[in-house]
Amino acid sequence: MxxxxxxxxxxxxxxxxxxxxxxxxxxxNQNPIVVTVILGSEKNELTFFPEKLTFETGKLYRLILKNSSPQKHYFTSPGFAASVWTRKVQDSSMEVKGAIREIELLPGKTAEWFFVPVKTGTFGLYCHISGHKEAGMVGIIEIK
Ligand SMILES: [Cu+2]
CATH class of the missing domain: 1.20.5 (Single alpha-helices involved in coiled-coils or other helix-helix interfaces)
Structure with missing residues (x-):
């Protein structure tokens, strides 16, 4: 023995x-770098806060998306989505693994996007609900 x-x-x-x-x-398997973005506001302002996001290639991020407003919003940035490797997207009830194109958040909800940027660039961010982009719900994402 x-x-x-x-x-x-x-x-x-x-x-x-x-x-x-x-x-x-x-x-x-790195410890993710936590970044939080607020979509909209309790006063129903059409904004992303912060409106400028910066990431670095090769690092794992946990992007917390919070919709604090009374209506739904989108986190849409096709260039950004095509420049990251997504590990998963999760909320309190589920996880989705695989490539992500955009995220829709219902009022008061939170989702977490775990990803590693793989390509540098500067990309527009917007909410694609009719009128929201025009009202200023836009931002910039830079990957260094
Ligand atoms: Cu919106």
């Missing part, structure tokens, strides 16, 4: 430990 345990520990030392040290390069 003791010989068996020794062989087991050697197996763990040789195969399990080196694999976990390789995880340093696993971008999906």
């Amino acid at each position: 003791k010989g068996y345990r020794k062989v087991l520990w050697i197996f763990i030392a040789l195969f399990v430990v080196p694999q976990s040290t390789l995880a340093v390069g696993d971008l999906s």
Whole structure:
């Protein structure tokens, strides 16, 4: 029995430990950098706050999107969505894994987008509900 345990520990030392040290390069397992964006406001202003977002390639982000207004809004930025690798999007009831094009948030709801930017660029952000972009619900996302 003791010989068996020794062989087991050697197996763990040789195969399990080196694999976990390789995880340093696993971008999906970093501690995410938390960024929060508020869509709209309690007074029903058509804004993103903040309206300028900056991210860096190769870092894992947890983008918290909060709709604090009495109506639904979109977080729409096709260029940004095409320049990130999405790990998942989640809210209190579910997780979605895979590429994301845009996020719609119902009044008072929150969603979290976990992603790693993979391409640099500057992209427009807007809410695509009729009239919202024109009323100023726009922003800029920069990936450095
Ligand atoms: Cu809107």
